[in-house]
Amino acid sequence: MPKVTYIEHGGASHEAEIAVGENVMRGALYNNVPGIAGECGGALSCATCRCFVDDAWVARVGGPATHEERELLEAAASLDTDEGPARRNVRLSCQISMTDDLDGLVVRLPAKQYA
Amino acid sequence: MTIDPAHPVPPVLPRYAGPNQIPPHIPKGLIRSIGLTTGAEFLASPHDFMAKLHEKQPPIFYDVNDFCNAWQIIKHEDALFALRHPEYFSNEGATPFPRDPDDYFYFIPIEIDPPQHRKYRNIVDPLFSPQGVLRLEGLIRQRARDLLDQFAGTGECEFTTAFGRPLPVSVFLDIMGLPQDMRDTFVQWAVDLLHSQDRETMGKAMRLISAYIKQAIAEKRAKPDDGVVSRIAHAAPDGIPLSDKEVFGFVIFLFIGGLDTVFATLNNIWLWLAQNPERCQEIINRPQDINAIVEELLRRWSVTFSGRVVAKDVELRGVKMKAGDRVTSILPACNFDPEVFPDPLKVDFDRPRKTILAFTVGVHSCMGGHLARLEVKIALQEWLSRIPQFAVKPGRKIEYRPGGVVGPKYLPLVW
Ligand code: HEM
Ligand code: FES
Numbered sequence: 001m002p003k004v005t006y007i008e009h010g011g012a013s014h015e016a017e018i019a020v021g022e023n024v025m026r027g028a029l030y031n032n033v034p035g036i037a038g039e040c041g042g043a044l045s046c047a048t049c050r051c052f053v054d055d056a057w058v059a060r061v062g063g064p065a066t067h068e069e070r071e072l073l074e075a076a077a078s079l080d081t082d083e084g085p086a087r088r089n090v091r092l093s094c095q096i097s098m099t100d101d102l103d104g105l106v107v108r109l110p111a112k113q114y115a
Numbered sequence: 116m117t118i119d120p121a122h123p124v125p126p127v128l129p130r131y132a133g134p135n136q137i138p139p140h141i142p143k144g145l146i147r148s149i150g151l152t153t154g155a156e157f158l159a160s161p162h163d164f165m166a167k168l169h170e171k172q173p174p175i176f177y178d179v180n181d182f183c184n185a186w187q188i189i190k191h192e193d194a195l196f197a198l199r200h201p202e203y204f205s206n207e208g209a210t211p212f213p214r215d216p217d218d219y220f221y222f223i224p225i226e227i228d229p230p231q232h233r234k235y236r237n238i239v240d241p242l243f244s245p246q247g248v249l250r251l252e253g254l255i256r257q258r259a260r261d262l263l264d265q266f267a268g269t270g271e272c273e274f275t276t277a278f279g280r281p282l283p284v285s286v287f288l289d290i291m292g293l294p295q296d297m298r299d300t301f302v303q304w305a306v307d308l309l310h311s312q313d314r315e316t317m318g319k320a321m322r323l324i325s326a327y328i329k330q331a332i333a334e335k336r337a338k339p340d341d342g343v344v345s346r347i348a349h350a351a352p353d354g355i356p357l358s359d360k361e362v363f364g365f366v367i368f369l370f371i372g373g374l375d376t377v378f379a380t381l382n383n384i385w386l387w388l389a390q391n392p393e394r395c396q397e398i399i400n401r402p403q404d405i406n407a408i409v410e411e412l413l414r415r416w417s418v419t420f421s422g423r424v425v426a427k428d429v430e431l432r433g434v435k436m437k438a439g440d441r442v443t444s445i446l447p448a449c450n451f452d453p454e455v456f457p458d459p460l461k462v463d464f465d466r467p468r469k470t471i472l473a474f475t476v477g478v479h480s481c482m483g484g485h486l487a488r489l490e491v492k493i494a495l496q497e498w499l500s501r502i503p504q505f506a507v508k509p510g511r512k513i514e515y516r517p518g519g520v521v522g523p524k525y526l527p528l529v530w
Contacts, residue, residue: 021246030237039199039476042245043484045410046470068407071468097246114199 002103006051008035009111018098024107025049025094035109042094044068047076048113051096053089054106061102065095080110118207120227121358123219126208128424129439131184137177140437147176151187151445153517161521162383162416165189166451166460175434178443183211185422185441186434191452191472193431194444197423198477201228204423204442206479211422212371223365225372229478234352235365236482239343242290248486251290255490258285259497267501271508274385274526275378278498280305283377283490290486291369292342293331305374310516328366332359343369373483376418377490379522380473383416384491385498386523387462389507394462399499401464408464409492410471415462417447417473418521446472447521505530 001017004027008014018027028036028049037048044066050073053061064070069092080087086108093107118124131138137146149172150157157164174190188194197204210222221227224235241247259282266272280302288295307320328344335345347365350357357365388395398408421444425436436442449472451459456466474481481487507513508527516524 022241023246026240026244029233029240032233039478039480040470040474041240041243041480041482041484043488045468046476046480048476068468075467075469114195 002098002100002105004098004102005104005106006033006035007106007108009109020098020100022098023094024051024096024098024105025092027098028093035113036093037113038094040094044072044092044095047072047092049093050076050080050090050110050113051093051107052083052086052110053091053096054108055089057102057105057107058089061091061096061105064091069095079112079115083110117231118221118227120221120223120231120361120364123221123360123364125214125216125219128208130211130441132181133184134179137179137184138437138440140435141177142434145173145176145434146179147172147187148179149176149187151178151180152519152521153180158515158517161515162447162451163460165445165448168445168448169451169453175432183441185443186436188431188442188444189448189452190432191449191455191470194421194446194449194472195470195476196431197442197444198421198475198479200429201426201478203426203429205426206232206423207426209422209424209441220360220364220367222368222371223361224482225368225479226364232478235361236478238347238350238352238365240482242343242346243482243484243486245485248489251286251486252489252493254289255282255286255493256497258282258289259493263497263501271527271529274528275382275524278494279381279385279526280374280378282494283374283381286486286490287369287373290342291344291366292335292340293344297327301370301374305370305378309371309375309520310518312517324367324370325363328363328370332362332366369483372481373486375520376483377487379418379520380413380416380487380491381494382522382526383418384412384495385528386507386513386526387412387416389505389526389528391462392504392506395499395503395505397464398495399503402496404464405492405496406488407468409488409495410468411462411464411466412491413473413488414450414456414466414471415460417450417471420444420446420519421475421479444472444475446475502530 006014014033016027016031025038039048040046168189178187210226224232262278266277284298284301304320304324307316332348335348339345348362423442425438425440427438429436453459474484505528508529511527513523
């Protein structure tokens with residue numbers, strides 16, 4: 001199974017295997033990775049699954065997939081003002097579906113998912 | 116206190132009801148009796164009533180009633196806080212559904228606090244994820260078409276019995292791995308259990324449902340399949356199989372949480388469509404926006420409430436709550452918070468995307484939310500393609516059902 005590395009805001013790193021077709025938000029929940037809430041279960045309504053895609057992976061992962069994802073990310077942007085430059089690669093992890101191509105993906109997690 | 120889900124015991128939390136049981140720390144100025152879910156004013160037009168709370172009541176007040184005195188939350192922001200802080204707002208003992216104290220069980224996952232809670236959700240979440248429920252799309256569509264075939268040509272139907280109940284029950288049986296010939300029986304049990312308002316009828320329904328579910332669990336244990344009942348029956352998180360009580364409490368909660376809510380949601384939406392034919396046309400004209408349409412309809416017509424028990428003293432918006440107090444988030448009112456959704460009663464498919472509270476947020480946010488969204492979407496698409504315009508049957512008055520799931524009792528339609 002492809003692997004994803006989640007790096008918590010404080011620096012702790014967790015590697016998890018995620019089945020192809022599952023998304024990066026669920027991969028975190030199933031493997032008890034802290035830092036992703038994923039409250040709406042991937043319904044594009046909560047923005048509590050934000051992650052910052054590592055620069056090296058941005059090209060392969062791509063930017064926000066839909067109009068809804070972009071809107072939610074804009075609405076949540078004020079939560080991430082302290083995150084520095086990594087913020088530019090923000091995505092909703094529930095919208096990143098695992099493929100073999102993404103084996104080795106690295107994402108960073110914000111300090112908080114909600115106010 | 117942390118509970119042991121494998122060995123359920125009835126909670127010993129106090130439950131206060133009525134004007135003679137108001138704890139002394141409740142400020143007099145915040146005490147109300149608004150008749151939520153039961154009063155004449157509420158029943159005349161429940162959603163309008165809940166929207167008006169923002170003008171008539173303080174943002175947090177303490178409602179005194181015959182059933183359960185509790186703090187009431189109506190601000191979107193406050194509900195988010197309560198739902199996201201289980202360390203203050205616990206689910207243990209917060210579900211008021213009566214059970215036999217000698218054969219007690221917990222409703223799983225709703226009555227379990229983190230961290231134990233996640234282990235249950237992990238068992239079935241993959242089946243209820245957006246990708247998981249999409250596998251059911253063809254089947255749900257077929258079930259909707261089969262029902263429509265039976266009455267679309269007749270020019271009238273009673274929506275609840277012809278479509279609003281049988282569709283979700285059929286889908287539920289499919290996902291659970293139970294036989295379709297149980298459909299009408301399940302509808303009857305759900306109605307008796309949740310709507311009869313009569314203890315004897317409720318008790319009898321509960322016994323019949325329990326017996327059926329226990330037998331279904333035994334069958335799935337012997338013969339596994341890929342339905343939800345079998346998956347729960349065979350689950351062994353961290354290598355430890357779930358106890359009989361856990362399996363039963365999980366399966367029966369799906370029955371209680373996953374049917375009536377969908378019935379009521381469909382009823383509310385179809386009543387509104389019947390009264391607003393131009394909006395039916397708008398939905399037909401915007402097929403590409405169907406997801407946003409469903410989300411807005413779920414905001415406007417949310418049907419239920421969320422209960423918690425204060426686990427340790429906490430202050431919210433200046434209001435001091437004490438451990439043991441009960442708290443209800445009036446979710447439809449939170450979805451009408453004008454600070455978050457301006458002109459809240461207006462159905463506007465172009466609203467900016469915001470967190471709606473129909474399914475709550477936080478760890479307990481509805482497990483069936485994606486299934487429910489898909490059901491509403493397919494029901495709209497299939498119905499409107501066959502019956503694009505319809506009206507409430509002339510001369511028939513719409514009455515609402517009292518209780519914790521808000522919707523019209525019957526909905527006679529003509530076209
Ligand atoms: C439109 C239809 C539905 C509505 C409005 C609805 C509403 C809700 C709400 C408000 C909650 C959260 C309660 C709380 O936090 O206190 C909830 C939880 C839940 N719902 Fe739904 N629901 C719907 C459909 C379904 C369906 C179809 C299923 C399953 C077949 C389902 C299964 C559940 C479960 C298992 C929980 C508990 C989740 C947990 O505690 O982690 N619901 N639902
Ligand atoms: S989990 Fe809610 S938007 Fe991703």
